[in-house]
Amino acid sequence: MARTLINVPQKAKRGEVIAIKTLISHVMETGFRHDNMGKAIPRDIITSFVCTYNGEEIFRAALHPAIAANPFITFHTVATESGTIAFRWTGDNGFSQDASAKITVG
Amino acid sequence: MHKQPIMQATRRAFLAAAGGAGAALIVRPAKATPAAMTAAIKQVVGEAQINSGKVKLDLPPLVENGNTVAMGVSVESPMTAKDYVKAIHVFTEKNPQPNVISAQLGPRAGKAEITTRVRLADSQQVVAICELSDGSFWSDKVDVIITLGACLEDNLI
Numbered sequence: 001m002a003r004t005l006i007n008v009p010q011k012a013k014r015g016e017v018i019a020i021k022t023l024i025s026h027v028m029e030t031g032f033r034h035d036n037m038g039k040a041i042p043r044d045i046i047t048s049f050v051c052t053y054n055g056e057e058i059f060r061a062a063l064h065p066a067i068a069a070n071p072f073i074t075f076h077t078v079a080t081e082s083g084t085i086a087f088r089w090t091g092d093n094g095f096s097q098d099a100s101a102k103i104t105v106g
Numbered sequence: 107m108h109k110q111p112i113m114q115a116t117r118r119a120f121l122a123a124a125g126g127a128g129a130a131l132i133v134r135p136a137k138a139t140p141a142a143m144t145a146a147i148k149q150v151v152g153e154a155q156i157n158s159g160k161v162k163l164d165l166p167p168l169v170e171n172g173n174t175v176a177m178g179v180s181v182e183s184p185m186t187a188k189d190y191v192k193a194i195h196v197f198t199e200k201n202p203q204p205n206v207i208s209a210q211l212g213p214r215a216g217k218a219e220i221t222t223r224v225r226l227a228d229s230q231q232v233v234a235i236c237e238l239s240d241g242s243f244w245s246d247k248v249d250v251i252i253t254l255g256a257c258l259e260d261n262l263i
Contacts, residue, residue, distance in 0.1 A: 017216035030225070032202045053214070061209040061220075066201050068174040068223040068256075075209070078216035 008101040012079035030065035046091035054083040146204035163234035181218035191218035225256035
């Protein structure tokens with residue numbers, strides 16, 4: 001379970017461009033660092049982030065080790081209809097985390 | 107007391123040997139070279155020509171801590187069904203890997219602007235490339251100076 005923080009406006013006018021801000025707690029271990037014994041720390045990152053609006057994909061990002069710990073991603077979308085904006089992060093070692101936010105479009 | 111010179115010599119020899127061995131043993135993570143970045147860009151762009159303009163890569167010119175650097179990429183585009191930004195890619199020159207993020211957008215984005223936080227290992231050039239719906243590629247480059255690079259503090263966990 002990773003903590004997520006989503007910022008989506010609760011209400012929007014139809015056709016309005018809204019900003020979506022997402023944050024998830026994750027170490028994003030690069031795989032390039034070594035521990036005190038000089039042993040390489042295996043990579044453990046989130047590799048993919050997908051956002052869907054009422055089931056339709058509106059944004060997708062492939063993340064690499066160069067993304068800082070606790071990935072913070074913001075992007076925009078047009079508020080078309082009321083419904084659910086869902087987010088999914090997937091990564092190394094079977095990591096998967098879902099989150100969603102409701103939006104009312106009037 | 108007559109043993110001291112020998113001790114010193116041994117110590118010196120030991121340190122020299124240890125230092126030499128240490129230097130040989132420490133393997134820094136391989137850094138992506140500008141050539142690696144070019145290769146990574148080519149993988150995305152293919153043989154298409156990259157124009158400069160339209161994209162704005164927003165990075166502070168002087169960064170104190172490379173572990174988290176706020177980065178924004180925005181593209182001038184009407185974002186209509188016929189003319190929109192398909193993808194935004196960011197590459198670095200000297201990070202261990204050239205790729206940073208590849209974002210896929212669509213006409214529903216309304217505004218082609220993304221922000222995130224990145225790690226930068228060294229003072230280097232960062233390149234943002236966007237792909238428009240008509241298949242053209244546009245890029246912007248920013249030179250960043252890093253005081254404290256990411257990835258280097260191996261023991262700080």
